[in-house]
Amino acid sequence: MSPLPDERGHFGRFGGRFMPEALIGPLDELEQAWQDAMADDAFVADFERLLREYAGVPSLLYDATRFSEVVGARVLLKREDLNHTGAHKIRNVLGQALLTQRMGKRRVIAETGAGQHGVAAATAAAYLGLECRVYMGEVDTERQALNVARMKMLGAEVVSVTSGSRTLKDAINEAIREWVATVDHTAYLFGTAAGPHPFPAMVRSFTRGIGDETRAQCLELFGRLPDAALACVGGGSNAIGMFTAFIDDPNVRLYGFEPGGEGFETGRHAATITAGAVGVLHGTRSFLLQDDEGQTLESHSISAGLDYPGVGPEHAWLAETGRATYRPITDAQAMDAMVVLAKTEGIIPAIESAHALAGAYDVARELGPDATLAICLSGRGDKDMVTAATWFDLVEVADVVDDVVDDAVDDTAVDPR
Amino acid sequence: MTAGVAPVLARTRGEGRAALVGYLPAGFPTVDASVDLIRAMVDGGVDLVEVGLPYSDPVMDGPTIQAAADAALKGGTRIDDVFRVVEAAAALVPTLVMTYWNPVERYGVDRFTARLREAGGAGLITPDLIPDEAAEWIAAADEHHLDKVFLVAPSSTQARLEMTAAHCRGFVYATAVMGVTGAREQASSAAPELVRRTRAVTALPIGVGLGVSNGQQAAAVAHYADAVIVGSALVRAAIEADDPAGAVAAVADLTRDLARGVHGEL
Numbered sequence: 001m002s003p004l005p006d007e008r009g010h011f012g013r014f015g016g017r018f019m020p021e022a023l024i025g026p027l028d029e030l031e032q033a034w035q036d037a038m039a040d041d042a043f044v045a046d047f048e049r050l051l052r053e054y055a056g057v058p059s060l061l062y063d064a065t066r067f068s069e070v071v072g073a074r075v076l077l078k079r080e081d082l083n084h085t086g087a088h089k090i091r092n093v094l095g096q097a098l099l100t101q102r103m104g105k106r107r108v109i110a111e112t113g114a115g116q117h118g119v120a121a122a123t124a125a126a127y128l129g130l131e132c133r134v135y136m137g138e139v140d141t142e143r144q145a146l147n148v149a150r151m152k153m154l155g156a157e158v159v160s161v162t163s164g165s166r167t168l169k170d171a172i173n174e175a176i177r178e179w180v181a182t183v184d185h186t187a188y189l190f191g192t193a194a195g196p197h198p199f200p201a202m203v204r205s206f207t208r209g210i211g212d213e214t215r216a217q218c219l220e221l222f223g224r225l226p227d228a229a230l231a232c233v234g235g236g237s238n239a240i241g242m243f244t245a246f247i248d249d250p251n252v253r254l255y256g257f258e259p260g261g262e263g264f265e266t267g268r269h270a271a272t273i274t275a276g277a278v279g280v281l282h283g284t285r286s287f288l289l290q291d292d293e294g295q296t297l298e299s300h301s302i303s304a305g306l307d308y309p310g311v312g313p314e315h316a317w318l319a320e321t322g323r324a325t326y327r328p329i330t331d332a333q334a335m336d337a338m339v340v341l342a343k344t345e346g347i348i349p350a351i352e353s354a355h356a357l358a359g360a361y362d363v364a365r366e367l368g369p370d371a372t373l374a375i376c377l378s379g380r381g382d383k384d385m386v387t388a389a390t391w392f393d394l395v396e397v398a399d400v401v402d403d404v405v406d407d408a409v410d411d412t413a414v415d416p417r
Numbered sequence: 418m419t420a421g422v423a424p425v426l427a428r429t430r431g432e433g434r435a436a437l438v439g440y441l442p443a444g445f446p447t448v449d450a451s452v453d454l455i456r457a458m459v460d461g462g463v464d465l466v467e468v469g470l471p472y473s474d475p476v477m478d479g480p481t482i483q484a485a486a487d488a489a490l491k492g493g494t495r496i497d498d499v500f501r502v503v504e505a506a507a508a509l510v511p512t513l514v515m516t517y518w519n520p521v522e523r524y525g526v527d528r529f530t531a532r533l534r535e536a537g538g539a540g541l542i543t544p545d546l547i548p549d550e551a552a553e554w555i556a557a558a559d560e561h562h563l564d565k566v567f568l569v570a571p572s573s574t575q576a577r578l579e580m581t582a583a584h585c586r587g588f589v590y591a592t593a594v595m596g597v598t599g600a601r602e603q604a605s606s607a608a609p610e611l612v613r614r615t616r617a618v619t620a621l622p623i624g625v626g627l628g629v630s631n632g633q634q635a636a637a638v639a640h641y642a643d644a645v646i647v648g649s650a651l652v653r654a655a656i657e658a659d660d661p662a663g664a665v666a667a668v669a670d671l672t673r674d675l676a677r678g679v680h681g682e683l
Binding site: 008016017018019020021022023024025026028163164169170173176177180181183184277279280281282283290292293294295296 | 472473474475476477478479480483487490495496518519520521522523524544545546547549550567568569570571572573574577581592594595596597
């Protein structure tokens with residue numbers, strides 16, 4: 001277990017709590033409940049049983065030999081795409097939803113960008129019989145309509161957020177605004193390893209199984225640790241989940257890949273650590289995209305799940321201390337890697353995860369052909385087929401998918417019950 | 418050296434009444450027009466002014482103030498414009514700036530504090546900065562003798578009430594409800610209890626904000642608080658007016674109604 005954060009949630013100069021006083025008491029209660037739960041063998045056993053029996057965890061560590069040939073080093077894929085709901089996010093929401101139940105609350109709210117966290121939250125809520133409302137930027141509800149339909153089918157209410165830039169950051173603002181008023185009976189299932197303390201540490205505690213499993217599986221399969229662990233970074237929940245097990249292994253390099261969007265020169269990107277500045281957003285101090293007066297800038301990425309102008313505070317700390325290296329990957333690089341994995345391995349990755357796949361090429365060149373790279377394949381690409389079909393000009397496919405999406409949305413416009 | 422808001426609050430206490438504090442964002446609908454609206458508010462009878470610094474991600478604010486802040490930012494309002502508005506307001510009555518923390522940190526805490534003092538500002542109200550994270554601001558405020566107004570809430574524990582009040586100068590801002598800014602039909606039931614708990618730990622005046630929208634509500638809050646803080650209702654009055662002159666008149670009218678409330682004339 002890494003020694004950070006300190007008791008007030010600081011990772012060096014990052015992290016902390018920048019929230020209205022009204023939420024400080026509830027955040028203290030949450031922290032206490034989480035620490036009590038993690039010290040309770042029954043809670044931990046319940047969480048692990050749920051992951052195993054319901055979520056399909058531990059996920060496989062897969063030796064991707066054909067993709068490895070293209071990359072130029074041995075690539076091991078941590079198959080989080082095979083988890084129930086199709087991404088690593090299920091780990092975090094099952095942990096937080098179980099904690100909600102333990103705290104005696106019956107209602108959860110969540111924000112979502114791509115919809116993956118929203119779907120995971122709606123899933124956990126359905127499974128545990130909790131009422132669920134998901135805040136989603138209006139722009140995202142349009143580009144991820146299928147996930148809106150999934151959430152509704154699972155019984156969640158989806159609120160389309162029309163304030164600000166109408167994307168993930170505004171969905172978070174709206175969820176925080178609601179939470180101040182409903183915190184006595186509602187838990188906020190935060191979707192990434194950011195936000196005010198204890199969220200970065202708590203989310204890490206629920207996602208760190210990714211790296212713990214990878215480490216054990218790699219030792220079991222190959223008798224050694226990987227030379228590097230790689231993951232994509234938006235807010236950073238899959239990356240911190242992947243990195244945590246290796247923090248104290250000095251010979252395992254850590255690489256996070258940020259959304260470079262259309263490239264820095266265009267200003268249309270979301271590479272927070274590479275191109276942002278230190279500031280405070282959504283309750284935590286970290287790197288963020290902001291103008292010279294501290295106003296948040298809109299981020300851009302082809303991947304809705306990485307399209308966030310901030311990043312978790314522990315990543316800021318790992319970057320500043322040099323323990324982890326963060327690099328930007330453009331939309332085009334990610335889409336190329338997506339199709340390469342599909343054609344070499346028969347695995348269609350989420351565009352988010354494709355950023356980490358694309359980053360592997362340079363790492364392989366730097367570490368040489370004998371290197372072993374463990375990559376977190378954080379999610380599957382089904383949700384991204386409209387985007388991919390459009391990008392690769394698979395016009396007929398896009399038409400078909402659009403129709404499917406329209407039908408799905410129409411069908412769930414009425415109460416599914 | 419500014420005297421801050423303390424002398425005004427001592428005077429209103431001497432008059433046996435609560436002070437009226439009016440909030441308007443700088444730059445809404447334009448920088449010059451926001452100065453006109455603040456003048457109207459002072460003409461109408463506010464004792465203290467809060468100038469809002471428009472911010473892209475105002476998590477403590479409801480739709481009314483969000484809309485005004487958005488408009489101010491779209492209109493190109495900069496932090497130096499905020500100081501211009503503060504200068505105009507502070508020439509009339511003591512004036513605080515209400516701001517989310519990131520713009521201050523980005524501008525530079527020392528630089529921001531120095532400019533605020535130059536403009537005649539009395540201090541800051543910081544809705545998303547708790548004393549636990551405020552070491553740099555507390556040091557700068559102490560050096561420049563500026564007021565530090567932190568928030569307390571119905572959910573604040575006894576220990577946090579004591580700690581927060583101990584770090585305040587000027588007054589303590591009691592948020593009347595668990596929620597964001599915005600006019601409300603019902604008076605808060607939590608506010609009197611919060612004020613009572615806060616009085617037990619501090620001799621500072623206590624201002625109550627969130628939800629007050631008319632003279633009747635102001636009169637009710639004035640019975641137990643030292644200051645009545647009104648924001649969204651004033652912004653809404655300006656938004657709903659047909660033209661700039663109408664906005665000035667609407668803000669002045671509403672302020673007069675609120676002032677009658679705190680003066681016990683309703």
